Amino acid sequence: GDSVTQMEGPVTLSEEAFLTINCTYTATGYPSLFWYVQYPGEGLQLLLKATKADDKGSNKGFEATYRKETTSFHLEKGSVQVSDSAVYFCALIDTNAGKSTFGDGTTLTVKP
Amino acid sequence: EAGVTQSPTHLIKTRGQQATLRCSPISGHTSVYWYQQALGLGLQFLLWYDEGEERNRGNFPPRFSGRQFPNYSSELNVNALELEDSALYLCASLRRAINNEQFFGPGTRLTVL
Numbered sequence: 001g002d003s004v005t006q007m008e009g010p011v012t013l014s015e016e017a018f019l020t021i022n023c024t025y026t027a028t029g030y031p032s033l034f035w036y037v038q039y040p041g042e043g044l045q046l047l048l049k050a051t052k053a054d055d056k057g058s059n060k061g062f063e064a065t066y067r068k069e070t071t072s073f074h075l076e077k078g079s080v081q082v083s084d085s086a087v088y089f090c091a092l093i094d095t096n097a098g099k100s101t102f103g104d105g106t107t108l109t110v111k112p
Numbered sequence: 113e114a115g116v117t118q119s120p121t122h123l124i125k126t127r128g129q130q131a132t133l134r135c136s137p138i139s140g141h142t143s144v145y146w147y148q149q150a151l152g153l154g155l156q157f158l159l160w161y162d163e164g165e166e167r168n169r170g171n172f173p174p175r176f177s178g179r180q181f182p183n184y185s186s187e188l189n190v191n192a193l194e195l196e197d198s199a200l201y202l203c204a205s206l207r208r209a210i211n212n213e214q215f216f217g218p219g220t221r222l223t224v225l
Contacts, residue, residue: 006154032212044155044202044216051212089154095212098168100145104154 002027006090006103013080013110021075021106023064023090031094033057033066033073038087038105047075047088080110114139116205116217124223125193133188133220137205144186145206145214146178150199158201161186193224 007022025033035047035057048057050066050073057064062077073090090103117136125131137144146158157170161180169176175191184205190197200221204214 034213036216043218044204046213046215049213091155093212093214095143095206098160098162100147100157100160100214102147102155102157 002031002092002094002099002101004090004092004101004103006088006106008104008106010107010109013108015082015110015112016079017110019075019077019080019084019108021088021090021108023073023075023103025071025073025090025092025101027071027092027094027101029094029097029099031092031099033064034091034093035062035064035073035075036089036091036102038089040086044089080108082110082112084108085110116203116215118201118203118217118220120220121218122221122223124225126225127193127195129193129224131190131193131197131222133190133201133203133222134185135188135203135205135217136185137203138207138215141205141207141215142184143206144180144184145204146186146188147202147204148172148199149202149219150196155202159188190222195224198222198224 032051034049036044037047048059050057053068087105092101143162147155160168178188180186200219203217
């Protein structure tokens with residue numbers, strides 16, 4: 001079946017450092033890929049998405065590219081801020097097949 | 113536009129009891145997904161309802177069930193509660209004709225004593 005493997009956390013960075021959170025997947029069909037973020041005390045919210053191979057999703061300085069050849073959707077940000085501290089979830093969703101698979105989440109802490 | 117709402121916010125039950133959790137999707141959304149988020153773990157897919165029917169379910173026992181009403185709101189029922197059912201239960205809605213983006217509710221925290 002489908003699966004998502006995320007880089008294990010927690011990840012601790014200093015402000016303005018470069019961030020990469022790895023995400024790889026296995027899937028049948030043609031899923032869309034997502035990154036969701038959960039800030040402390042809040043619900044999950046969409047950070048960015050990509051619906052087909054080679055698409056790049058971007059939002060708030062975060063980017064991820066849907067790479068079919070490496071089955072990856074790594075999240076990157078050039079310069080993190082303290083306010084980026086949260087749990088990040090990589091997800092694979094194929095609405096037509098009714099499949100929805102989330103990674104275990106990666107906790108990011110950014111220190112000033 | 114109102115977001116996804118869930119009730120109750122917290123629910124405390126004892127082993128063997130039944131729990132009922134409710135979800136109201138965003139207006140115009142016809143699909144509802146349910147997830148279980150146990151402490152320290154990721155989201156585990158429970159159930160998918162679309163247009164009033166159960167379309168798919170995750171790897172959970174039959175005591176996890178639910179339904180979707182004509183107004184697209186949904187109910188998750190957990191029978192014969194076990195201690196390990198303690199978790200945050202999240203509901204998400206989406207409008208299939210538009211895209212695959214799921215909008216999440218705040219969740220119901222279920223504690224089984």
